[in-house]
Amino acid sequence: MALVTGSPVGNLDLQEDRYLEGAPTLFVQRYEADPLKNPDSDGFYWGMSGTTTYPAYELGCVTDVTFAENVTMNDVLCDNVGVKSTIQQRNYLEFTLTVQSPFPLATTTNILKGGTVTTNGTEGTEKMPLGQINNQLYWMVYAVRVYDESTGDYVVIHLHKCQFVDAWSIATPFGDKWAFSNIKLRAFSDPTKPAAQSFGNIIRADLSVLGT
Amino acid sequence: MAKRSISEKYDTEDVEVKEHSVSERYLMLNLSTIYTVVGKVTGRKYVWQGAGSILPVDPQDAEHFLSLFVQRGCCGSARINKPVFVEV
Numbered sequence: 001m002a003l004v005t006g007s008p009v010g011n012l013d014l015q016e017d018r019y020l021e022g023a024p025t026l027f028v029q030r031y032e033a034d035p036l037k038n039p040d041s042d043g044f045y046w047g048m049s050g051t052t053t054y055p056a057y058e059l060g061c062v063t064d065v066t067f068a069e070n071v072t073m074n075d076v077l078c079d080n081v082g083v084k085s086t087i088q089q090r091n092y093l094e095f096t097l098t099v100q101s102p103f104p105l106a107t108t109t110n111i112l113k114g115g116t117v118t119t120n121g122t123e124g125t126e127k128m129p130l131g132q133i134n135n136q137l138y139w140m141v142y143a144v145r146v147y148d149e150s151t152g153d154y155v156v157i158h159l160h161k162c163q164f165v166d167a168w169s170i171a172t173p174f175g176d177k178w179a180f181s182n183i184k185l186r187a188f189s190d191p192t193k194p195a196a197q198s199f200g201n202i203i204r205a206d207l208s209v210l211g212t
Numbered sequence: 213m214a215k216r217s218i219s220e221k222y223d224t225e226d227v228e229v230k231e232h233s234v235s236e237r238y239l240m241l242n243l244s245t246i247y248t249v250v251g252k253v254t255g256r257k258y259v260w261q262g263a264g265s266i267l268p269v270d271p272q273d274a275e276h277f278l279s280l281f282v283q284r285g286c287c288g289s290a291r292i293n294k295p296v297f298v299e300v
Contacts, residue, residue, distance in 0.1 A: 025287070052298070053264035055244055060286035101286050106245040116262065121249030121280065121296070 016209070020155065023065040024143035026097070028110065028185070029056040031138035031161050044201055045193055046158035048142045056142070057110060060101025064181070067143075067157065069093050092188055093159060093199050095141065098181040110139075111183055113164055138163060141185050141200075151208060159187035159200035236268035239277055239297040247296070252276055266300055274299070 001007075033054035036047030050056035070092050076085040102108055105126040106117040115129035141159040146152065166184040189198040204210070241247050241260035248259045251273030258267055269277060277297050285291030 051264075052240065052242060053262075055263060057244075058286065062287075104282070104284075106243060116246055117244075118246040118248065119243065121247060126245070 018147070020145060020147050022145065023062055023097075024145040024155070024157065026059040026062055026065070026095070026185075027056045027142040027144075028059065028139045028162070029142070030054040031140055033140065035140060035158070035160075043194065044197065044203065045160065046142070046156060046201055046203055048140065057107045059097070059099055059111065060107075061099065063098045063100060063179075065095065065097040067093070067095050090189075090199065092186045094165075094187065095143070095159075095185040097183050097185075098179050099183055100177050100179050102178055102180070108180075110137075111164060111180060112168055135163075139185070141187065148206075151206075153206040153208070154204070156203040156205075157200065158203065159185070160190035160193050160198070162187045235271055237271050237274040238266050238300050239269050239274060240264060240266045240300045242295055242298050243282070249277070 027048055029048050029050065033049070033051060035045045036049040037045060039045045048056045069090060072089045072091055074087045075083045076087060077083050099108075099111055104117075105114075105128040106119065109115065109117050109128045112128075112130070113133045115131050115134075117129075118127045119125070120127070139162045141157070141162050143157040143159075144154060146154040162185045164183065165186045166182060168180055168182050171179045171181060187199050191198065241263055244263045246259065246261055248257065250257050251270060253272035253276070254270045256270060256273065258269060258273075260267055278295070278299060280296040281293040282296060283291060283293055
């Protein structure tokens with residue numbers, strides 16, 4: 001955009017006239033499984049490959065999805081000058097969401113931090129125990145949003161080592177669906193991954209823009 | 213009653229074990245759950261202890277177990293008929 005003040009001279013980068021909308025499709029898989037790209041040709045660890053022991057779970061009918069980070073910040077305050085800098089450390093990244101698909105309980109138990117579900121094929125029942133929280137369970141998170149179906153352009157957020165944290169609540173309104181809200185997937189730094197992507201990575205694929 | 217020797221007794225048991233193991237089929241659970249079910253034919257109770265666990269199953273029960281599917285799919289994803297068991 002032409003500015004009466006004049007644009008910056010020299011090397012200038014502009015952002016693209018493309019926008020993302022809607023929530024990503026969210027998948028989780030036990031941290032013990034390897035990501036599909038482990039790593040890819042550029043050294044990035046991402047993607048999921050479900051196995052019998054460690055299936056990939058899709059979180060059904062999600063809403064109110066936000067992705068945020070938590071940092072510790074401390075100002076460098078010099079009494080004779082004022083704040084000269086701010087020291088920052090990334091603590092974690094976090095998805096917050098609401099899930100509206102309650103079944104199967106074998107998937108929901110992961111979200112609600114329940115125990116191992118027992119399915120009785122003869123009775124036709126699923127039984128989900130709610131006991132103490134297992135703090136040793138970690139998950140990979142794979143969040144995908146295809147922003148151009150015709151060309152297959154997409155954005156992926158991959159987080160290596162996450163836990164379901166915080167207290168959930170289930171709204172049970174009359175005449176409306178149940179909603180499992182305040183579901184938080186908190187991603188920690190994974191020391192087994194390269195330092196530059198220890199929390200995860202964001203990957204964009206768009207051949208028409210980025211291809212050669 | 214005729215008295216049996218020790219060797220005769222062992223021979224008989226060996227044959228029984230062999231016949232049993234050859235005729236059984238091994239099914240692996242494909243769902244993330246503890247799965248209990250009673251065989252419709254034999255009435256035998258089976259308990260799989262989680263995804264990937266394998267149990268020997270009487271062949272009379274196996275066919276029915278292998279025909280069990282759960283239908284999954286939500287929010288635009290393709291619906292899948294996921295088999296409860298896979299024979300290994």
